[in-house]
Amino acid sequence: MLAKSYGSSVYGVNASIITIEVNVSMGTKFHMVGLPDNAVKESEHRIDAAIKHTNYRMPRQKVVVNLAPADVKKEGSAYDLPIALGILKGSEQIEAPELEQYLIMGELALDGMLRPIKGVLPIAIEARKQGFKGFILPEENASEAAIVNNLEVVGVKSLRDAIDYLEGTSTIKPVEIDTRDVFFYNLNTYDADFADVQGQENIKRALEIAAAGGHNVIMVGPPGAGKTMLAKRLPSILPPLSLVEALDTTKIHSVAGRLGANASLIATRPYRAPHHTISDVALVGGGGIPQPGEISLAHNGVLFLDELPEFKRTVLEVMRQPLEERRVTISRAKVSVDFPANFMLIASMNPCPCGYYNHPEKECVCPPGAVQRYLNKVSGPLLDRIDLHVEVTPVSFDQMTADRKAESSEEIRARVIEAREMQKKRFEQTPEIHSNALMPSQMVKEICQINTAGKALLKNAMEKLGLSARAYDRILKVARTIADLAGSEEIKIEHLAEAIQYRSLDREGWAG
Structure with a gap:
C-alpha cells in the first residue's frame, strides 16, 4: 500500500516542502531514495526500534521510501517521524485519515520519544503558506512554531502521541501563543544598563550617536578603560525590535539551532562577541551544510569585535562586503544561499601592543614604529566602513566614586527613538534605507547639505588635521x-x- 506524508527542508532561512512517499509491497528489503544523506539513511534503524517500542511492528516486506523532489539533497534526522508514520500507514497498522493534511517533523529516539529539531520557524511559515492544516513536531519546538498564526501547531512527546493525535484518540490540544504578549513582555529586557557606568560621558555620547544613526564604531584606548563594558550596553539603547525584525532574527537563530527548548520569539536585539581566534566560516557562515555565522546571528543587533588587530587579517577582510550589502551569500557547487547580516559593528582595540600609547599617566614602552605597525593590522578598506573613531581614556578615581547617578539606558533610548523617527520619515520613499548610516554617496549629497561656514570648517579640518x-x-x-x-x-x-572629532584614526600622524 502507498502512503504519503510531508516534511520540509531548510536552505538558508527559507524552507521547502518535501513529499515522503512510502510503498509497502511483497519483498524483504528496505530502500530509501531521493538523495538522502547519511543521517537520513540511518533513520531506518531508529525507526525500527521506535516502532517496536510503541507496540507496532516494522513490516518485514519490501519498503520503499521516496523523498521528493528527488534531485534535492535531504539532510538531518528530522525526517524520522513522518517516515515512521508513513510506514505504519502503508503497512495498514494505523488509519490516520488526515496524515496528508499535516506537515510533520521530528527526530526519533530508540524508545519512540522525540528530540527537538532546528529551523522550526521557517518550516512553520512555509506550512501555512502551502495551506497545511497543521504542523506536528516535538513538544520542545511547539512554542517557536506557534508564533505563526492560522496554523494548528501540535507538540508531541513521542511517536505514540503523534499516532493518537492523527487517529483522533488523543487529548493533546494545539499550542496557542499570543505573539503580542510574548513580544512586548520580553521587549528591552537587558541585564546591562548605562546607569551602571560612571564617567565616560564622551564615549556614551558617541555610542548614542551610533545607535541613533546605525553607525559602526571603533573604540581605541588602554586596557581597563571600559571599552567592553560600554559595548555590552549598546543594545540597551537601540530602538526596540519591530515584530518583522523579531521574526527575521528568530528565523536565523532557529536555523542555527540557538533558540533552546520551549523558546518562542526573540524580542531583544542580539549581541554577539566572538573570540579573536574565530575562523572565516564561523564569522560569515558556511560549511558543508551552509549555516549562518556570527554576522548573521547579530542581524538587527550588535557584533562586538574585541581586540580587533588580534583577529586574523582574512577574517576581518571577509566582513567588508557584508558591511556594505547587509547580507552574505554563501555559494556551493549545487546551492547558493543568502543570510541577512544587517548589524552594527562595534570594535575595540588598544592603541599599541603594550596598550599605553597616549595614556595620561603610564608610559608607552613600544619600540619606534611599533604603534603604526599595530594599527596597520586593521586595513584601510575596513576602517573606511567604520563611521566613528572614539578615543577612550581611563576613568579617574573621583569619577568612579562620584555620587551622581549616571543616565539610564531608558533615557538615552528615548532620544535615539526620536532621532530614528526623523530618519524613518526622511527615507519613507526608500524602504531599504532606514538609517543615516545606510545612505549611498549620492543621497549624502542631497540630504547632508551644509552651508558656506560648514564647508569652510570641513575644508579647514581636512587640511589641518590631515x-x-x-x-x-x-x-x-x-x-x-x-x-x-x-x-x-x-x-x-x-x-x-x-x-569631525570622531575621525581620529584618519588623522595623518595620529600614531606618531
Whole structure:
C-alpha cells in the first residue's frame, strides 16, 4: 500500500516542502531514495526500534521510501517521524485519515520519544503558506512554531502521541501563543544598563550617536578603560525590535539551532562577541551544510569585535562586503544561499601592543614604529566602513566614586527613538534605507547639505588635521545623525564640528 506524508527542508532561512512517499509491497528489503544523506539513511534503524517500542511492528516486506523532489539533497534526522508514520500507514497498522493534511517533523529516539529539531520557524511559515492544516513536531519546538498564526501547531512527546493525535484518540490540544504578549513582555529586557557606568560621558555620547544613526564604531584606548563594558550596553539603547525584525532574527537563530527548548520569539536585539581566534566560516557562515555565522546571528543587533588587530587579517577582510550589502551569500557547487547580516559593528582595540600609547599617566614602552605597525593590522578598506573613531581614556578615581547617578539606558533610548523617527520619515520613499548610516554617496549629497561656514570648517579640518578623503562622507552622515538627535532639520556648524572629532584614526600622524 502507498502512503504519503510531508516534511520540509531548510536552505538558508527559507524552507521547502518535501513529499515522503512510502510503498509497502511483497519483498524483504528496505530502500530509501531521493538523495538522502547519511543521517537520513540511518533513520531506518531508529525507526525500527521506535516502532517496536510503541507496540507496532516494522513490516518485514519490501519498503520503499521516496523523498521528493528527488534531485534535492535531504539532510538531518528530522525526517524520522513522518517516515515512521508513513510506514505504519502503508503497512495498514494505523488509519490516520488526515496524515496528508499535516506537515510533520521530528527526530526519533530508540524508545519512540522525540528530540527537538532546528529551523522550526521557517518550516512553520512555509506550512501555512502551502495551506497545511497543521504542523506536528516535538513538544520542545511547539512554542517557536506557534508564533505563526492560522496554523494548528501540535507538540508531541513521542511517536505514540503523534499516532493518537492523527487517529483522533488523543487529548493533546494545539499550542496557542499570543505573539503580542510574548513580544512586548520580553521587549528591552537587558541585564546591562548605562546607569551602571560612571564617567565616560564622551564615549556614551558617541555610542548614542551610533545607535541613533546605525553607525559602526571603533573604540581605541588602554586596557581597563571600559571599552567592553560600554559595548555590552549598546543594545540597551537601540530602538526596540519591530515584530518583522523579531521574526527575521528568530528565523536565523532557529536555523542555527540557538533558540533552546520551549523558546518562542526573540524580542531583544542580539549581541554577539566572538573570540579573536574565530575562523572565516564561523564569522560569515558556511560549511558543508551552509549555516549562518556570527554576522548573521547579530542581524538587527550588535557584533562586538574585541581586540580587533588580534583577529586574523582574512577574517576581518571577509566582513567588508557584508558591511556594505547587509547580507552574505554563501555559494556551493549545487546551492547558493543568502543570510541577512544587517548589524552594527562595534570594535575595540588598544592603541599599541603594550596598550599605553597616549595614556595620561603610564608610559608607552613600544619600540619606534611599533604603534603604526599595530594599527596597520586593521586595513584601510575596513576602517573606511567604520563611521566613528572614539578615543577612550581611563576613568579617574573621583569619577568612579562620584555620587551622581549616571543616565539610564531608558533615557538615552528615548532620544535615539526620536532621532530614528526623523530618519524613518526622511527615507519613507526608500524602504531599504532606514538609517543615516545606510545612505549611498549620492543621497549624502542631497540630504547632508551644509552651508558656506560648514564647508569652510570641513575644508579647514581636512587640511589641518590631515583627514583622508574617505572621511568626508562619514563626517556628513554622522553630522546628520547629530542634527537628528538635536531635532534640527539642517546640519549646523556645531553638529559638523562634533562629527569631525570622531575621525581620529584618519588623522595623518595620529600614531606618531
